[in-house]
Structure formats: C-alpha cells, structure tokens
Amino acid sequence: MTLSDKDLETAMADLMTPAPPTLALGVLVEVGMVDRYARFDAPIGPLVVAWNGLGVSAVEAAPDDTTFEANHLARTGRRAVRADALPAALARAIERRLGGDRQVRIDLDLRGHTDFERDVWRKALEIPRGEVRPYGWIAAEIGRPKAVRAVGTALGHNPVPLIVPCHRVVRTDGSIGQYSLGGPENKRTILATEGLDPDAMEAAARSGLRYIGSDTTHVVCLPTCRHAKRVTPPHRVPFRSLAAAAGAGYRPCRVCRPASGAIAA
Amino acid sequence: MDTDGTLLTALADDLDGSFETLVLAHQDRLFSIALRVLGDRHEAEEAAQDAFVRAYRALGSYEPGRILELRLRPWLATIVLNLCRSRLARRAARAAVARPALSLDATELGTLEPRADEAAEPAVAAARRDTRETWAALLLTLPPAYRTAVVLRHVDGLSYPEVATALDRPEGTVKAQVHRGLALLRTAFEAAQRREREEMTA
Numbered sequence: 112m113t114l115s116d117k118d119l120e121t122a123m124a125d126l127m128t129p130a131p132p133t134l135a136l137g138v139l140v141e142v143g144m145v146d147r148y149a150r151f152d153a154p155i156g157p158l159v160v161a162w163n164g165l166g167v168s169a170v171e172a173a174p175d176d177t178t179f180e181a182n183h184l185a186r187t188g189r190r191a192v193r194a195d196a197l198p199a200a201l202a203r204a205i206e207r208r209l210g211g212d213r214q215v216r217i218d219l220d221l222r223g224h225t226d227f228e229r230d231v232w233r234k235a236l237e238i239p240r241g242e243v244r245p246y247g248w249i250a251a252e253i254g255r256p257k258a259v260r261a262v263g264t265a266l267g268h269n270p271v272p273l274i275v276p277c278h279r280v281v282r283t284d285g286s287i288g289q290y291s292l293g294g295p296e297n298k299r300t301i302l303a304t305e306g307l308d309p310d311a312m313e314a315a316a317r318s319g320l321r322y323i324g325s326d327t328t329h330v331v332c333l334p335t336c337r338h339a340k341r342v343t344p345p346h347r348v349p350f351r352s353l354a355a356a357a358g359a360g361y362r363p364c365r366v367c368r369p370a371s372g373a374i375a376a
Numbered sequence: 377m378d379t380d381g382t383l384l385t386a387l388a389d390d391l392d393g394s395f396e397t398l399v400l401a402h403q404d405r406l407f408s409i410a411l412r413v414l415g416d417r418h419e420a421e422e423a424a425q426d427a428f429v430r431a432y433r434a435l436g437s438y439e440p441g442r443i444l445e446l447r448l449r450p451w452l453a454t455i456v457l458n459l460c461r462s463r464l465a466r467r468a469a470r471a472a473v474a475r476p477a478l479s480l481d482a483t484e485l486g487t488l489e490p491r492a493d494e495a496a497e498p499a500v501a502a503a504r505r506d507t508r509e510t511w512a513a514l515l516l517t518l519p520p521a522y523r524t525a526v527v528l529r530h531v532d533g534l535s536y537p538e539v540a541t542a543l544d545r546p547e548g549t550v551k552a553q554v555h556r557g558l559a560l561l562r563t564a565f566e567a568a569q570r571r572e573r574e575e576m577t578a
Contacts, residue, residue: 114565123511133421134407134421138429142429144395
C-alpha cells in the first residue's frame with residue numbers, strides 16, 4: 112500500500128492536540144494576571160494565602176471561598192482560583208519566616224499600592240521576631256516623622272499580614288493597638304507565640320516605662336530590643352524618656368534606634 | 377492573518393487586557409508543537425507555558441510599533457521551539473551522564489534521538505494500538521531538523537515562508553527538510569505495516 116502526500120499531510124494535521132485545561136491558567140498565574148489561593152494553618156487558625164508568579168499577594172482570615180474570591184477581586188482586580196495546597200516551597204518558606212528566619216526569601220506581589228505603603232511595609236519587615244516598634248518609629252525611619260497616622264493606616268492595609276509583620280508595630284504609648292487580621296486579640300496571640308508577653312508589655316508601658324538602659328554599657332534601648340532583653344535585672348535602668356536617658360549619660364542603641372520613635376512621639 | 381492583526385493591535389494597546397485572548401487562541405498549537413517535538417505531555421505543557429510567559433515578558437518590553445510588526449504565529453513557534461531544543465539538550469546531557477551506569481545498554485540512548493531506520497521496531501508495537509499514536513511515534517524518530525520542519529508545516533499548518541521565519545532558515549532548505557521528513561515517515565510507516573502483516577500471517 113502506497114501513501115499519497117495527501118494521506119501523510121492529513122495524518123500529520125491530525126496530530127494537532129488540544130492543550131490541557133491547566134495550561135492557560137498556569138500561564139496567567141505565572142505572569143501575575145490571575146492568582147491561586149489555598150488554606151494555610153497559622154497560630155491564630157486557618158488563613159487564606161494567595162499568590163501568583165510575582166509573589167504572595169494576600170494573607171487573609173476569610174470565612175469562606177466565595178467571600179475571599181469576591182474580596183480579592185474587589186481589592187486587586189484579579190480573579191483568584193482555589194488550589195488544593197500552597198506550592199511546597201512557598202509553604203516551607205512561610206513556615207520558616209513565621210519561625211523567625213528573616214533570611215528566607217518570600218517574593219511579594221504588592222502592585223497597586225503606593226510607594227509610601229511599600230516603604231512602611233518594607234520597614235516593618237526589618238523588625239525581628241520577638242520585638243516590637245512604635246508606629247512613630249516606622250514613620251521616622253522612612254523619613255516621614257509626621258506621618259504617624261498614615262503609617263497606622265498603611266499597616267492596616269497590609270495585604271500580607273504575618274509575612275510583613277505589622278503585628279510587631281504597636282502604639283507609641285506602648286499599648287498593643289489595632290490589627291487588621293481579625294482584631295487586637297489575634298495580635299496578642301501572635302506576639303505571644305513569638306515569645307513576648309503583651310499584658311506585661313502594656314503594664315510596663317502604663318507605669319511609664321518607655322526605654323531600658325544598661326548601667327554597664329550606658330546604652331538605652333526600646334524595651335523589646337534584643338540588647339535590652341540581654342541586660343540582667345540588677346543592671347536594668349528604666350527610663351520614661353530619651354531626654355532623661357541622655358541626661359543620665361546614656362546613648363541610644365544603634366540596633367533599635369529608640370530616637371526614631373522619640374522624634375515622632 | 378486578519379485575526380492576528382486585530383490581536384496585535386489589542387496587545388499593543390493593552391497587553392494585560394488582551395493577553396488571555398492570545399493564550400486561548402494559540403495554546404493548542406504551541407502545546408501541539410511541543411508535544412510532537414518532545415513526545416511527552418507533561419514536558420510539552422511546561423514548554424508551552426514557559427513560551428507564553430516569555431512572550432508576555434517580551435511583549436511588555438516592546439514598543440507598540442514593534443508589536444504591530446510581529447508575525448505572531450511564527451514568532452510564538454520560535455519561542456516554544458527554542459524551549460523544546462534546550463529541553464532536548466538537557467535530556468541528552470542527562471543521558472550522557474547516566475550512560476556509564478547503564479552498562480552497555482544502547483537502547484536507552486536510542487529512544488532519545490533515534491534515527492529513522494533504528495526506530496522502526498518500537499513503532500510497530502504502537503501501530504497495533506492506534507494509527508495516530510503510530511504517526512506521533514514515527515515523527516519522534518525523525519532527526520530533529522526534519523521533525524521541527526514537518527511539525528510546523530503539517531501539524532501546525534504554517535506556510536513555508538512562516539516556517540522559514542520560525543526556524544530562521546532559507547525557504548528552500550525548509551522545503552527540502554519537510555519533503556525529506558515526509559519521505560522518511562512514509563518509508564517507516566510502510567515498513568511498520570509490512571512487519572505487522574508478516575506477524576499476522578506467521
């Protein structure tokens with residue numbers, strides 16, 4: 112039997128095959144036009160994490176899929192498609208980050224936000240696990256010392272709480288303050304899992320304690336700074352203000368930079 | 377092509393607003409090209425996906441004038457074929473590394489880039505199942521240059537000038553490669569059929 116050219120060409124044309132339905136979705140997610148999302152277990156309960164090829168785009172305590180998808184579309188203009196689980200590498204990276212590892216890289220998709228908001232979030236990323244800073248500290252550190260309120264608003268709009276640790280930013284008077292991810296109680300829970308005692312922090316702040324100095328180094332810190340925590344009780348010197356500390360011959364810590372908070376406050 | 381002209385205008389005007397249309401319009405052909413060159417569905421899906429992502433990034437970096445001048449079908453084919461080539465090269469490199477451990481087994485290598493005359497035998501088994509699968513298997517036995525030319529011209533249906541653009545080869549070369557490829561396919565197919573008849577009468 113001899114095949115004509117036509118037979119061969121027909122046989123070849125017949126090899127055209129429909130693309131799998133996952134292909135187009137994969138492309139749109141990779142370029143950041145559509146997001147995927149999945150449930151993620153955090154210390155404060157199950158959360159929704161959304162991501163695309165550019166990075167993590169949302170962390171939210173959404174009651175159900177429909178609500179999340181509607182919220183996400185309204186906020187980002189992008190559709191979110193449920194996935195069974197986070198990509199393994201991303202889940203591991205988030206676990207490590209929540210465990211205090213700041214070296215692990217987690218890309219974030221923060222398109223559609225202002226430079227100011229991004230500056231605030233980037234600065235919040237510098238606060239280590241187990242420490243907190245006042246809103247005014249962020250404002251001063253990003254060169255906008257008068258924008259304390261705007262810093263609070265920007266933190267409230269943080270689309271990726273926990274990953275950007277806005278829970279580590281507290282009110283300048285030392286009280287815990289608001290939290291976008293389900294309210295202040297969640298903020299306390301998270302700070303407690305990071306080794307802090309929110310009740311004790313607030314009690315100390317109420318008693319007027321704002322700074323802690325060491326009478327051996329004559330360095331003064333914010334109370335949760337890792338250097339302040341290392342000072343043994345006999346050498347701890349509480350201060351109500353940086354002026355008082357300066358008067359006593361104490362210089363501000365270079366790590367927690369307490370002056371940043373003081374300028375704004 | 378007229379629909380591609382409309383699409384190019386839309387892409388130049390609003391990439392994010394029209395990129396999904398491009399994906400939906402071209403996904404079957406990019407997937408088919410990759411599938412028929414690589415012979416593996418999973419790898420083909422990855423290659424096609426990467427190709428669209430690269431196309432998106434390229435389009436995002438082009439001036440509108442440059443987008444309007446694109447010949448979309450061959451341009452996308454070039455992107456996916458480049459990705460297929462690097463996948464084939466990686467496969468060959470992996471096989472070369474694995475070779476010493478495989479004693480003197482040459483069949484492993486034969487399945488990677490088999491020559492047409494060597495590969496007739498495995499195709500016979502496939503022929504019993506499905507003619508379409510047979511053709512797909514035979515196509516994979518062609519030398520890569522012939523295979524890509526035949527896939528673009530007769531699976532994807534590009535014109536000879538488009539195939540020449542996609543492969544960046546002279547049109548005459550491309551025509552010769554397509555004809556030579558089809559001739560090899562015909563010989564291999566007829567050999568497979570003959571063998572099948574012999575086995576049935578034996």
